[in-house]
Amino acid sequence: MKTELMSANYAAARSVISARVEVVAAYPITPATTVPEQIALLNEDGFYTGQFIRVESEHSAIFACIGASSTGARAFTATSSNGLLLMDEGLHWAAAARLPIVINNINRSVSPSWNIHVTHDDSYSKRDTGWIQFYVSSVDELYHTIIQSFKLAEDERVLMPVMINSDGFVLSHTLSSFDYLEPEEVDKFLPPYSPPHWVMDPANPVSHGNIVFPEYYQEFRYMMHEGTKNALKVYEEVEKDYKHLFGKYFGGPIDCYKCDDAEVVFTSQGSIAAEAKDAIDELRDEGYKVGNARVRMIRPFPVDKIRELGSRVKGFASFDRGVSYGFGGPVANDIRASMYHTKHRPMIKSYIGGLGGRDMTVTDIKEVILDTFKAVESGELGPEETWHDLME
Amino acid sequence: MVATREMPLKEYVLKGNAACAGCQDMVALRHAHKALEGDVIQVVPACCTSVVQSLWPKSGLAIPVLNTAFMAAAATASGVKAALKAKGNDTTMVMVWAGDGGTFDIGIQALSGALERRTDFLYICYNNQVYSNTGTQRSGATPLHAQTTTTWHGKTEPEKMLDLIVSAHEPVYQFTANTAYPRDLYDKFKKALEYPGPKFGHIFLPCPQAWNYPVEKGVEIGKLAVETGYWIQWERIGEEFILGRESKRFQDPEKRKPIDEFLKMQGRFSHLFKPKRDDKKIKEFENFIQHRWDVIMRAFT
Numbered sequence: 001m002k003t004e005l006m007s008a009n010y011a012a013a014r015s016v017i018s019a020r021v022e023v024v025a026a027y028p029i030t031p032a033t034t035v036p037e038q039i040a041l042l043n044e045d046g047f048y049t050g051q052f053i054r055v056e057s058e059h060s061a062i063f064a065c066i067g068a069s070s071t072g073a074r075a076f077t078a079t080s081s082n083g084l085l086l087m088d089e090g091l092h093w094a095a096a097a098r099l100p101i102v103i104n105n106i107n108r109s110v111s112p113s114w115n116i117h118v119t120h121d122d123s124y125s126k127r128d129t130g131w132i133q134f135y136v137s138s139v140d141e142l143y144h145t146i147i148q149s150f151k152l153a154e155d156e157r158v159l160m161p162v163m164i165n166s167d168g169f170v171l172s173h174t175l176s177s178f179d180y181l182e183p184e185e186v187d188k189f190l191p192p193y194s195p196p197h198w199v200m201d202p203a204n205p206v207s208h209g210n211i212v213f214p215e216y217y218q219e220f221r222y223m224m225h226e227g228t229k230n231a232l233k234v235y236e237e238v239e240k241d242y243k244h245l246f247g248k249y250f251g252g253p254i255d256c257y258k259c260d261d262a263e264v265v266f267t268s269q270g271s272i273a274a275e276a277k278d279a280i281d282e283l284r285d286e287g288y289k290v291g292n293a294r295v296r297m298i299r300p301f302p303v304d305k306i307r308e309l310g311s312r313v314k315g316f317a318s319f320d321r322g323v324s325y326g327f328g329g330p331v332a333n334d335i336r337a338s339m340y341h342t343k344h345r346p347m348i349k350s351y352i353g354g355l356g357g358r359d360m361t362v363t364d365i366k367e368v369i370l371d372t373f374k375a376v377e378s379g380e381l382g383p384e385e386t387w388h389d390l391m392e
Numbered sequence: 393m394v395a396t397r398e399m400p401l402k403e404y405v406l407k408g409n410a411a412c413a414g415c416q417d418m419v420a421l422r423h424a425h426k427a428l429e430g431d432v433i434q435v436v437p438a439c440c441t442s443v444v445q446s447l448w449p450k451s452g453l454a455i456p457v458l459n460t461a462f463m464a465a466a467a468t469a470s471g472v473k474a475a476l477k478a479k480g481n482d483t484t485m486v487m488v489w490a491g492d493g494g495t496f497d498i499g500i501q502a503l504s505g506a507l508e509r510r511t512d513f514l515y516i517c518y519n520n521q522v523y524s525n526t527g528t529q530r531s532g533a534t535p536l537h538a539q540t541t542t543t544w545h546g547k548t549e550p551e552k553m554l555d556l557i558v559s560a561h562e563p564v565y566q567f568t569a570n571t572a573y574p575r576d577l578y579d580k581f582k583k584a585l586e587y588p589g590p591k592f593g594h595i596f597l598p599c600p601q602a603w604n605y606p607v608e609k610g611v612e613i614g615k616l617a618v619e620t621g622y623w624i625q626w627e628r629i630g631e632e633f634i635l636g637r638e639s640k641r642f643q644d645p646e647k648r649k650p651i652d653e654f655l656k657m658q659g660r661f662s663h664l665f666k667p668k669r670d671d672k673k674i675k676e677f678e679n680f681i682q683h684r685w686d687v688i689m690r691a692f693t
Binding site: 051057059064065068069071090210211213 | 443460463476
């Protein structure tokens with residue numbers, strides 16, 4: 001392990017070497033572009049020895065990954081926003097084909113209007129494809145979560161693809177230190193890929209993706225659902241292993257900070273969740289019992305962990321950097337749904353903001369949290385949904 | 393040309409597959425796979441073949457088949473090829489088997505990309521000139537005046553000259569074939585094994601369902617397509633153009649059989665003869681045939 005200083009995108013490109021990815025297929029889109037750029041350079045200079053396919057669209061990128069993974073190769077791609085949306089058909093395909101492909105989606109606002117900065121709408125809109133979804137907060141976390149994701153995706157109890165989301169520019173183009181692992185070190189954790197199930201092989205011919213009639217189709221879907229749900233338990237093992245081997249631990253599906261005695265917990269995804277720690281510290285100094293729950297995994301949704309937290313707090317201030325148009329904050333709604341059948345029902349206030357890359361500073365986060373404290377202290381929920389910093 | 397007795401006896405198209413009676417796609421697949429002899433991974437986008445090759449949990453083909461999305465065949469094949477390369481396998485043939493809709497229309501971008509990247513694979517477009525799997529809608533390969541369920545009174549445009557688009561990508565080997573000439577088709581697949589790099593085969597195959605003719609007439613119609621000059625059999629090895637011997641005889645328009653013989657056998661053109669022969673439309677059809685001959689010969693020779 002050696003410490004390097006790089007942007008998240010450059011680190012993501014290095015994870016491809018560390019994880020012995022055999023096939024990368026990618027297409028440029030801001031802000032993801034520097035991932036394939038770096039992989040190309042590493043490939044041409046002989047550091048990345050796998051195959052890099054410079055495809056002509058994101059749709060082809062995901063389907064080249066599908067072809068590679070179906071032939072038993074470890075496959076990776078990176079994209080953003082409209083690129084992820086163009087992949088949609090392939091995202092559903094990869095999940096239903098149970099292919100352990102890993103994507104680094106660098107979150108960017110969806111057009112129109114053109115905006116290359118962070119909003120989580122791109123990945124939120126892929127929530128129901130079957131992909132396991134992580135949101136990360138640092139360069140180091142991104143690099144290691146990509147490596148962990150292959151282990152998670154390839155586990156036969158899971159066999160579902162993984163999307164790791166990192167905020168455009170805030171992470172993708174910001175330099176920070178991370179601990180690089182040589183592939184020989186990673187081998188102990190993640191051996192070269194050799195799937196024990198079907199692959200495209202003339203020595204053992206099988207057909208994959210055949211027509212399935214209504215009497216069986218539903219069962220395949222049920223197995224996908226089970227596979228995705230299993231990811232919660234399997235990820236626990238993955239993280240335990242990783243911590244043991246490399247001393248790295250990122251907090252499970254929900255990374256809690258000062259939550260033990262908290263009356264209000266602030267939840268969020270991505271880089272805001274890191275910024276929030278400072279807000280928590282300042283509010284603690286001011287006497288507020290507040291904690292930070294950084295939601296790292298939104299699919300499968302960590303229902304038990306939310307219920308455990310919810311059983312102890314008076315309120316959630318749940319922040320979404322994206323919207324389900326017509327129904328509000330996607331993660332806030334998942335928290336509400338998780339708590340409905342429990343005895344103790346804390347207040348759950350939903351906040352939406354930071355869209356299009358608008359800054360969410362410590363001051364902004366404190367304002368959101370204090371708004372929830374006001375509701376908790378007064379006993380009046382007030383608005384269920386608040387758009388933070390919305391112009392009149 | 394290969395003698396029938398020289399073709400391998402092994403069958404890769406298995407009994408009991410779900411193809412329609414008289415399906416010429418099965419003729420094409422049967423002879424293609426006899427030539428390739430099993431060391432192949434076949435990528436199939438949405439098309440008739442994705443339906444007839446297998447109904448889970450059975451498989452109608454004795455080779456590995458990877459089904460993929462409609463517009464993604466060539467991209468998926470690129471990934472399969474890259475995976476084989478990553479694993480040190482440089483010998484297994486990666487072959488796309490796509491219909492005309494998946495090639496001329498929705499899949500053309502992925503095809504163009506894969507050819508431009510010089511992907512070492514064989515892309516086969518089996519062309520029955522219509523979206524027959526969805527019930528006979530017009531495609532970019534549907535001929536002028538053909539009736540489909542989206543051109544009820546006949547298509548108003550001739551088909552796209554896809555071969556010219558493909559040839560602009562300069563594949564190492566490009567051919568046209570026709571299931572009425574299975575030995576020729578077999579030879580072309582054998583030849584495709586010899587050239588590393590992007591290869592493209594365009595197979596004309598009549599469809600009894602979509603073209604509305606008796607199921608036993610497929611070979612007859614296929615032959616008439618060549619004998620009327622409608623379909624041109626040719627190969628291109630790099631820059632070298634070879635006009636097929638079946639077509640050479642019909643290069644001279646005087647020697648071609650009357651186009652009516654080809655058109656009259658097919659229900660999709662029946663409106664051209666009812667209540668009486670539509671001379672103007674049939675002339676337009678003939679003009680396009682000659683136009684295609686002129687363009688092909690001008691471009692390639």
